[in-house]
Amino acid sequence: MDAQNLDWIKVGHVDDLPEGRVKTVTARTTSICLSHFDGQWAAMENHCPHQRGPLGEGSIEKGADGKCWIRCPWHGWDFDPLTGKPPGGHEDSGQELYPLKVESGEIFVGLDPEPEHERTVTDVMAETMVNWGVKRIFGMVGHSNLGLADAIRRQVNKGKLGYIGIRHEGAAAFAASAYGKLTGKPAACLTIAGPGATNLLTGLWDAKVDRAPVLALTGQVQTQVFGPGAFQDIDLKSAFESVSRFSQPVLSTSKHAELMSLALKTALVERDVANLIFPDDVQTLPSAKEAGHPQGRLSRIEVTPSSEDLEEALKLINGAKRPAIVLGYGAKDVRDKVIALAEKMDAPVLTTFKGKGLIPDTHPLSAGVLGRSGTPIASWFMNEADLIVSLGSSFSNHTGIAPYKPIIQVDFERMQLGKFHPVTLPVWGEIGTFCDAVLGQVKRPADAPDQKAEVAERWAIWREEKERRLSEERTGGIHSAAVFKALTELCPEDAIIPVDVGNNTYSFGRYFEPRGQRILMSGYLGSIGFSLPAALGAWCATQDFEEYRGRKVISISGDGGFGQYAMEFTTAVKYGMNITHILLNNSELGKISKEQRSGEWPVWETSLTNPSFAAFARLCGGHGHRVTEAGELHSAIAEAIAHDGPSLVEIVTDADLV
Structure with a gap:
């Protein structure tokens, strides 16, 4: 030399x-x-x-x-x-x-002077991700994805991708799932072969069953050792077959830009999981191919209902004296159109649990959540209704839409129409298009009751009941009604709120009164541990999309849920995420204890041994405050929300006061 x-x-x-x-x-x-x-x-x-x-x-x-x-x-x-x-x-x-x-x-x-970088297969595929609008990747760099990781690094250094290094791959999948639920756009999650890839599966199932687009990028052992049982060699295509709508290995002979384009198109159009498997030796193969792009590959999504269905729907709507609308998560992108239709119909709006917050509880027609996690207001209007207009609801048994009522169901997926039982009028069409088509022709019967007044009356009854519950005293901790009363008063109206599962979530559904906040949850999978990783994904959306810019992320869980992915609090600290976590600590899996009692089982193995979570948050480098008295709630939550960075409020609650 x-x-x-x-x-x-x-x-x-x-x-x-x-x-x-x-x-x-x-x-x-x-x-x-x-x-x-x-x-x-x-x-x-x-x-x-x-x-x-x-x-x-x-x-x-x-x-x-x-x-x-x-x-x-x-x-x-x-x-x-x-x-x-x-x-x-x-x-x-x-x-x-x-x-x-x-x-x-x-x-x-x-x-020797560093040679000019030779473009690789994974460079082509990373550029294709950028062209299709992927903005964020959550993952863990490891020995079987280093070539792919380097291609991602190059795009990150150019400012075209954002990357978050998580502590557990399951958190990456949940973060990507929440990101997809919030934005409708796919984020990617990156893992190594073997256990890194399999750790994604729970979060990917969450995305799949809640119809969120996600791209899973999994490393793999070298192609020459497929099959014989090499270190971390498992059949990833079979492992991902059930959870993904699209799953393919990336081979030396593949059309690499086309493969990534098909994966992303599948994730977007099908609102599902797409998986690409990258053998170690293929990742760094040279390639001079052009990157793929979405131009000419995606159509508009409006589906207009048939004129016959619209005519029959109007006949039912205009003949009903007490119509009610059930607003589901599937209508999240057209909620303003649904609310406009409700106002024209003078119809109370009952939301599914997943749809909580799509109409503010301050709206004069909002009746709150229907079902197990809901309010007596929604139940009352379900009982009194003479017509149900279901928009974007899946009719889960958790929601409890009365099947014996006259029902108009609108959905752009034909398989969802009358899926669990027949409905009076199944309408195939995009919900916003349906609302636009009927809005101008809705006419209320002259003798129809004033349902706005009834909504106000029912809210007054329920709020009096909530105040009475606040007076309940026990030695076990703070009533969850007090927690969500304080959060209702303090939570910014545009906040994004990922919630977990368990008693904390039932109480949230019952007591928190949204005023415009966007709520994310593990709906059909109902996975414990969802909320904190989901908060990572939601925060990233506030960085990646102008419409979410500056919005506060406030996640909620019990102690059981937080314990699943507690170390991701350090991820929030590392990247300076402005997240507040509200943790209801009752030192047990309270919902399971409740189920054991109701099923006449002995309460068994639901107790938890916990550290001080507030101290844990401080040790991680964030803000932590422990609350043991209801009088401390307001100041503690306000301080945490105002903190610019990761914060945690640990609230000692009574498992029986939900």
Whole structure:
């Protein structure tokens, strides 16, 4: 090597490495074994030619021949500490040596100028992700996705992608799921082969059953060791077959841009999970191909109902004296049109639990949540209604839409219409289009009651009942009604609220009165642990999309749910996420205890041993406050919401006061 043309890169100081020792150093991206032996220094290729063991993690040992050798820590291959030559008998002639110099105690290694990056298969695919509008990746970099990770890094460095390194791959999937639920756009989650990939499955199932677009990018072992049982080699295509609508390995002969385009189109159009499997050796193959893009591949989504269905729907609506609208999560993007129709019909709006918050409880026609997690207001109007107009609801048994009522059901997916039982009028069409089509022709019967007045009356009754519950006193902790009364008063109207499962969530559905907040939950899967990873995803959406910019993220869980992914609080700290977590701590799996009692089972193995979660939050570098008295709630929650960064309010609650 011509020393004049080398890049001299500092790798350490002479005081860093005692005589007779070796260590691994990195110059740019080159891994080097630095050795200090017999008063001399040497820098050699760090990877043993046997199985690429790191020589810098080995030691200098005296062999049976009396000479000293660097011994590979993996399988004991030996190399001269100054020349890199083996003692003989090895297949390799020795380790490459790099020029080294010491100046003023600083150690420098000479490398050839860095060559221009050669574009790879994964560069093409990362560029295709960007072209299709992917803005965020959650994941964990590891040994079987390094080529793909480097392609992602290049896009991150260009400002075209955002990356969040999580602590557990399950959190990456939940974060991506929440991101998709909120924005309708797919985020990606990145893992290694084997356990990294399988850790995604719960969060991916959450996305699948709640119809959220997600892209799963999983590393894989090298193609030449597929099948025989290599380290971390599992059949990922079979593992992901049920959870993904699209799952394909990325092979050397694949059409790489097309493969990524199809994965993203599937995620967007089907609102489902798409999975790509990247063998280690394929990730860095050179490619001169162009990246893919979505132009000409996506159609408009409006589906107009038939004129006959619209005519029959109007006949039913205009003939009903007490119509009610059930507003489901599927109508989240057209809620303003639904509310306009409700106002024209003078119809109370009952939401599903997943649809909570789509109409503010301050609206004069809002009747709150219908079903197990709901209010007596919604139940009253369900009982009194003479027509149900269901918009974007899946008719889950949790919601409890009365099947014996006259029902108009509108959905753009034909399989959802009358899925669990016949309805009076199934209407195939996009919900916003339906609302626009009938709005101008709605006419209320002259003798129809004033349902707005009835809504106000029912809210007054329910709020009096909530105040009475606040007076209930027990020694076990604070009533959850008090928690959500304080949060109702303090939560910003545009906040995004991911909630978990359990008693805390039932109480949230019952007592919290949304005024425009957007609520995210693990709906059909009902997975414990959802809320904190979902908060990571929601916060990223506030960075990636102008419509969510500046909105506060406030997640809610019990102690059981928080314990599932507690270390992701450090992820929030690392990236400076402005998230407040409200943690209801009753030291048990309270909902399960309740179910055991109601089923006449003994309460068994539902108690939990917890640390101080507030202290944990502070140890992680965030804000933490523990509340044991109801009088402290308002100030503690207000302080946490005002904190610019991750904050946690741990509230000691009574498991029986829900």
